[in-house]
Amino acid sequence: MTQTLPVHVTVNGEAYERTVPPRLLLSDFLRHELGLTGTHVGCEHGVCGACTVLLDGDAVRSCLVFAAQVDGAVILTVEGLAGEEGLHPLQAAFHEAHALQCGFCTPGILMTLVAFLREEPRPDERAIREALAGNLCRCTGYQKIVEAVQIVAARQGPDAGGADGRSRTGKAE
Amino acid sequence: MSSGPFGARIPRSEDAALLTGRASFVDDVQRPGMLHAAFVRSELAHARLRGIDVSAARAMSGVLAVLTAEDLGDYWQPGPLLVPPAPIAGLTFHARTQVPLARGKVRHVGEPIAVVVAENRYRAEDAAEQVVVDLDPLDAVVDVAAALAPDAPLVHEDLRSNLAAHAVQTKGDYEAARHAADLLISREFLYDRGVAAAMENRGIVADWDERSGHLEVWDTTQAPIPIRNGLAALLGLSESQVRVIAPFIGGGFGPKIMMFYPEEVLLPWISMRLRRPVKWIEDRYENFFATTQERGQVHEAEIALRSDGRILGVRDVFIHDTGAYNPYGLTVPINTQCTLLGPYGVPNYYSEFRVAFTNRPIVTPIRGAGRQHGVFVMERLLDLGARELGLDAAEIRRRNFLPPDAFPHDHEILYQDFAPLVYDSGDYEPALDRAIELIGYEPRGSSAGPPTPGRQSPAEGRPDRSFPGSRLRGVGVVSYIEGTGIGPYEGARVRVEASGTVGLVTGVGTQGQGHFTSFAQLVADQLGVEVGDVRVVTGDTREFHWGTGTFASRGAVVAGNACHAAAVAVREKILQRASELFEVAEEDLELAKGRVGVRGAPERSIGLGELALRSNPLRGAVKPGTEPGLEATSYFGPARGATASGVHAMVVQVDPETAMVEIERYVVVHDCGTVINPLIVEGQIQGGVAHGIGNAFFEELSCDADGQLRNASFMDYLLPTAMEVPPIITAHIETPSPLNPLGTKGVGEAGAIPVAALFAQALEDALREYAPGLEIREIPLSPLRLFELIEDARARVARPPGAEGTP
Ligand code: FES
Ligand code: FES
Numbered sequence: 001m002t003q004t005l006p007v008h009v010t011v012n013g014e015a016y017e018r019t020v021p022p023r024l025l026l027s028d029f030l031r032h033e034l035g036l037t038g039t040h041v042g043c044e045h046g047v048c049g050a051c052t053v054l055l056d057g058d059a060v061r062s063c064l065v066f067a068a069q070v071d072g073a074v075i076l077t078v079e080g081l082a083g084e085e086g087l088h089p090l091q092a093a094f095h096e097a098h099a100l101q102c103g104f105c106t107p108g109i110l111m112t113l114v115a116f117l118r119e120e121p122r123p124d125e126r127a128i129r130e131a132l133a134g135n136l137c138r139c140t141g142y143q144k145i146v147e148a149v150q151i152v153a154a155r156q157g158p159d160a161g162g163a164d165g166r167s168r169t170g171k172a173e
Numbered sequence: 174m175s176s177g178p179f180g181a182r183i184p185r186s187e188d189a190a191l192l193t194g195r196a197s198f199v200d201d202v203q204r205p206g207m208l209h210a211a212f213v214r215s216e217l218a219h220a221r222l223r224g225i226d227v228s229a230a231r232a233m234s235g236v237l238a239v240l241t242a243e244d245l246g247d248y249w250q251p252g253p254l255l256v257p258p259a260p261i262a263g264l265t266f267h268a269r270t271q272v273p274l275a276r277g278k279v280r281h282v283g284e285p286i287a288v289v290v291a292e293n294r295y296r297a298e299d300a301a302e303q304v305v306v307d308l309d310p311l312d313a314v315v316d317v318a319a320a321l322a323p324d325a326p327l328v329h330e331d332l333r334s335n336l337a338a339h340a341v342q343t344k345g346d347y348e349a350a351r352h353a354a355d356l357l358i359s360r361e362f363l364y365d366r367g368v369a370a371a372m373e374n375r376g377i378v379a380d381w382d383e384r385s386g387h388l389e390v391w392d393t394t395q396a397p398i399p400i401r402n403g404l405a406a407l408l409g410l411s412e413s414q415v416r417v418i419a420p421f422i423g424g425g426f427g428p429k430i431m432m433f434y435p436e437e438v439l440l441p442w443i444s445m446r447l448r449r450p451v452k453w454i455e456d457r458y459e460n461f462f463a464t465t466q467e468r469g470q471v472h473e474a475e476i477a478l479r480s481d482g483r484i485l486g487v488r489d490v491f492i493h494d495t496g497a498y499n500p501y502g503l504t505v506p507i508n509t510q511c512t513l514l515g516p517y518g519v520p521n522y523y524s525e526f527r528v529a530f531t532n533r534p535i536v537t538p539i540r541g542a543g544r545q546h547g548v549f550v551m552e553r554l555l556d557l558g559a560r561e562l563g564l565d566a567a568e569i570r571r572r573n574f575l576p577p578d579a580f581p582h583d584h585e586i587l588y589q590d591f592a593p594l595v596y597d598s599g600d601y602e603p604a605l606d607r608a609i610e611l612i613g614y615e616p617r618g619s620s621a622g623p624p625t626p627g628r629q630s631p632a633e634g635r636p637d638r639s640f641p642g643s644r645l646r647g648v649g650v651v652s653y654i655e656g657t658g659i660g661p662y663e664g665a666r667v668r669v670e671a672s673g674t675v676g677l678v679t680g681v682g683t684q685g686q687g688h689f690t691s692f693a694q695l696v697a698d699q700l701g702v703e704v705g706d707v708r709v710v711t712g713d714t715r716e717f718h719w720g721t722g723t724f725a726s727r728g729a730v731v732a733g734n735a736c737h738a739a740a741v742a743v744r745e746k747i748l749q750r751a752s753e754l755f756e757v758a759e760e761d762l763e764l765a766k767g768r769v770g771v772r773g774a775p776e777r778s779i780g781l782g783e784l785a786l787r788s789n790p791l792r793g794a795v796k797p798g799t800e801p802g803l804e805a806t807s808y809f810g811p812a813r814g815a816t817a818s819g820v821h822a823m824v825v826q827v828d829p830e831t832a833m834v835e836i837e838r839y840v841v842v843h844d845c846g847t848v849i850n851p852l853i854v855e856g857q858i859q860g861g862v863a864h865g866i867g868n869a870f871f872e873e874l875s876c877d878a879d880g881q882l883r884n885a886s887f888m889d890y891l892l893p894t895a896m897e898v899p900p901i902i903t904a905h906i907e908t909p910s911p912l913n914p915l916g917t918k919g920v921g922e923a924g925a926i927p928v929a930a931l932f933a934q935a936l937e938d939a940l941r942e943y944a945p946g947l948e949i950r951e952i953p954l955s956p957l958r959l960f961e962l963i964e965d966a967r968a969r970v971a972r973p974p975g976a977e978g979t980p
Contacts, residue, residue: 023295037201038194040423042372043457047887050372078194091192095184098852101860102685103191104198104372104423132895136887138372138424139685141859141924142895 012080029067049135078107101139204450211297215279218880280497283462320529345521350486354477373423395430419712425684427539461885467539469494486521505543513547552930592813647939657919658730662810673782680720682712699740701764742805815910832960846918861924
C-alpha cells in the first residue's frame with residue numbers, strides 16, 4: 001500500500017493536512033490520525049450510527065466514507081459541539097434527561113440529532129423517533145433520548161432556527 | 174434515611190466526559206509504537222485442523238508475528254472453570270473450557286486459530302487473509318436436542334457423549350401433586366439464542382514495559398480485578414506488576430465478564446514477547462462468533478392445578494445448549510431452574526436439566542442469564558391453565574402469589590451462588606394492582622369462557638380491545654422475580670482529601686449503569702458533601718485490589734453497601750476528631766455543606782478538608798490506636814442474594830394479515846428495594862425492556878445445519894430501534910431487603926426478564942377470536958413466525974383434528 005492521497009480538511013474549525021492510503025476510512029482517520037476519538041465505531045457497516053459526523057453540515061456515517069473523499073470538506077465531530085459557553089443545548093438536555101448510559105452510541109446520536117433539529121426545530125415525538133431510527137442504542141430504550149430532544153425543542157423559541165452546530169462547521173447560513 | 178442525596182433524581186456525574194467525546198474507551202487508548210493484532214478464525218463449526226501455513230503471512234512487510242497454538246509452548250492451556258457447579262446431590266458435570274488458539278480441531282465458527290501482529294490493523298487483516306488453514310470438515314452438532322442423541326458426533330472426543338451436565342432439584346412430591354390435580358397442562362417450550370450486542374465490541378490493549386517490569390492492560394471487561402489476578406498467575410508475574418484498567422465500557426450485559434477470552438490471554442503475552450504495546454479491537458462480525466452468547470433451551474413442562482387455579486406443583490425437564498465450551502458451569506441453567514418458581518407458592522417442584530455441548534459459540538450469562546427462560550415457561554403454563562379454567566390472567570397470578578407474611582421464603586433448592594433459594598422480602602399484589610391501574614384496564618387474560626367472578630369488565634371510558642381498522646388489540650400482564658446482588662463481596666475506600674473533595678474507589682467496573690453517581694450519592698449522604706464533590710474511581714486495579722466484578726445485578730447491592738459502609742466509617746472518624754476539637758459530644762455535631770460543626774453554632778465548624786489535614790499532621794504525634802487521615806476501607810458480602818420482583822403489562826396491536834405488531838402501551842411496576850437514584854433505575858428498566866423486546870420479537874440468530882450463522886451483521890440481526898420500543902411507564906414498590914443495610918436489590922436485568930412471556934400472552938389475547946387456540950410457545954418470534962403460527966391455528970379451526978382426509 002504505497003500509494004497515498006492528500007487530504008486537506010477542516011475539523012471542528014481546525015485545518016488539517018495529511019496524506020492517507022486510499023482505503024483509510026474517515027472514521028479511522030478521525031480517530032487514529034487526528035486523535036478525535038469521540039467518534040465511535042460500533043459496526044463499520046453503516047447500521048449502528050455511532051460513527052455519525054457532520055460533513056459539510058450533513059449527518060453522514062464516517063465508516064462509510066473514505067478519508068480521501070473529504071478533501072476540502074468541513075467536518076464537525078462531537079468534540080466540536082460544546083462551545084466556550086459550555087455544553088451545546090442538546091448535550092445539556094441529554095445530561096438532564098439521563099439520555100445516555102454507557103455513552104458509546106451518544107456521539108453519533110448527538111450529531112444525527114443536531115442535523116435533524118436544524119431542519120426541524122420543533123418536532124413531535126413521532127418525528128423524533130423516526131430521526132433516531134437510524135441509530136442503535138442498546139442501553140437506554142431510547143425513551144430518555146426522545147425526552148432530551150423534547151426539552152431542546154421546548155426551549156427553542158417558535159422562530160428558532162434549530163440547535164445549531166453549523167456556525168462552527170464554518171458554513172455560514 | 175436522611176432527605177439528602179440518597180434517593181434523589183440526580184443526573185449523572187459521568188455524563189460530561191461522555192457527551193463531549195472526552196471519555197476514553199479501550200479503542201481510544203494510543204501508545205507509542207503500538208502494534209495491532211488480527212485473528213484468523215475458523216470458518217467451519219466442526220472440523221479437524223490438519224495444518225496451518227503461515228509462511229506467506231509472515232513474509233509480508235509490516236508483519237511482526239504470526240502465531241499458532243504451536244508457538245505458545247507451555248503458555249497454551251485451557252481457560253479456568255469460572256464457576257464450579259453448585260453442590261447438587263447426584264450431579265453429573267464435565268468442564269471443557271476454551272483454549273487460546275485451536276489445536277487438533279475446531280469446535281465453533283469463529284474459534285481463533287492464529288493471530289497476526291502488524292504495524293497497523295489494515296496490514297494485520299491483509300496478512301490474516303494470507304494464512305492458509307487446512308480444515309477437514311466434521312458433522313456439526315447444532316440442534317441441542319439432537320446433540321444428546323446416542324449417535325451424535327462428539328464435540329469433545331474425550332467424553333463419551335455431548336452431555337456436559339445433568340442435575341435434578343426437587344421440592345415436595347410432584348407425582349403426588351399430579352394425582353391430586355384437577356387440571357394438568359403439559360407443553361413443550363423453546364427459547365432460542367441471542368447476542369448481547371453491546372454497542373462497543375470487545376478490545377484489549379496490552380503494554381509491557383521491560384524496564385520497569387510492569388504490564389498495563391486496558392480491557393473491555395466487567396471484572397478487572399479477577400483479570401489482573403489471573404493474568405499475573407498465567408504470566409508468572411506478581412499481582413503488583415500487573416495493572417488492569419477497565420476504562421469507560423460501551424455496554425456490558427454479561428459477555429464482558431467472561432474470563433478468559435483467548436484474546437485476553439494472548440495480547441499481554443504478545444506484548445511481553447515483542448516488547449511493544451499491542452492492541453486488538455473486535456469487529457462486529459467477529460462479535461457474532463467470538464463473544465459469548467446466551468440461550469438455547471428446550472423445555473418439557475407440566476403444571477398441576479386445582480380447579481380454583483391454585484398451583485399444586487410444576488414439573489420441568491429441559492435441555493440447555495452451552496455451546497462448544499462451558500466455562501460458566503451451571504450458572505445459566507440454575508438461574509432458569511430457580512427463577513421459574515416466580516413470585517408464587519409452588520409446594521411441589523421437580524426440575525431436571527441436561528446441558529449439551531454443541532458446535533456453536535460459547536454460552537454465558539447475558540442480561541437475565543437464563544431467568545427469562547424460566548419465567549417464560551411458568552407464565553405460559555399459568556396462561557394456558559387460566560384459559561382452561563376460565564380465569565383471568567391477573568386473577569390466576571393473584572391467587573398464587575406468596576403473601577407478604579411468607580418471607581423469608583425457602584424454596585428448598587439451591588441457587589447459582591450455592592446458597593439455598595430463599596426469598597428475602599417482597600409484596601407482590603400491590604405491584605399487580607398498580608400495573609393493572611397504569612395499563613388502563615383490567616386484563617381478561619386468556620380467558621375463553623364467560624366472565625368469572627374474579628374478572629371485572631373494562632371500566633367506563635377505558636379503551637376496549639376492539640380497534641378501528643384491521644388491527645386487533647390485546648393486553649397482557651405477567652410477574653416475575655429476580656435473584657440479584659449475590660456475593661461473594663465487594664469493597665470500597667473513602668478518603669477525605671485536603672481540598673475537601675472526597676475520593677471514592679471501588680473495584681467494580683461500570684458499563685453505563687451510573688455507578689459513579691449512585692455510589693457518590695451514598696457517600697455524599699453520609700458526609701454531608703455535594704455529590705459533585707465525590708470523585709469516583711472504578712475499574713482500575715492500581716486503585717483497589719479486591720473485588721469480583723459487575724454481574725448478576727449486584728453493583729448497587731454489593732458494591733453500593735461497601736461504599737456506604739466505608740462512608741459510615743469515615744463519618745465516625747470525622748465526628749470523633751471534631752468532638753475532640755470542639756470539645757463537645759458527637760451527638761451535638763452535624764455534617765453539612767462540606768463542614769462539620771456544632772449544631773446551632775455555625776461559627777464553631779471546620780471544613781472537612783481542613784480536618785483531614787489536621788488528622789495527618791507533619792509534626793507531633795498521631796494518637797496511639799488511631800489512624801492518620803480521614804480514610805476507611807470497608808467490604809460487604811451478603812449472606813445470599815436479594816430478591817427483586819415486578820409486574821409488566823402491555824397493550825399490543827397486531828395486524829392479523831401481516832403479523833406486524835406494535836406495542837401501544839407498556840407498564841413496569843418494579844420492586845428493587847430501596848432506590849438510590851430513581852432516574853438511573855428508570856433508565857436501567859427502560860433499557861432492559863428494549864432488550865427484552867428485541868429478544869422476544871426481533872433478534873434471532875439464524876443458524877443452518879452446518880452451524881453457519883446466516884445473519885451475522887446488524888443489517889440482518891435486527892436490534893430494536895426507537896420505532897419499535899414504546900415509551901415505558903414505570904412505577905416502584907419498595908420492600909427493602911433485610912440482607913443489607915441499605916435495603917437495596919439489583920435492577921440491571923429486570924427489564925429484560927419477563928418481556929417474552931408478556932408478548933406471548935398479549936398476542937394470544939389480541940388474536941383469540943381471529944386465530945382461536947393460538948399458542949405461542951417459542952421465542953424469539955418474528956413477524957414471519959407469528960404469521961405461520963396464526964395460519965396454523967386458523968387451519969386447525971377450519972379443519973379440526975380427526976377431520977383429516979374428509980373433504
Ligand atoms: S460504525 Fe458506522 S454505522 Fe456503525
Ligand atoms: S448509551 Fe449505551 S448504547 Fe446507547
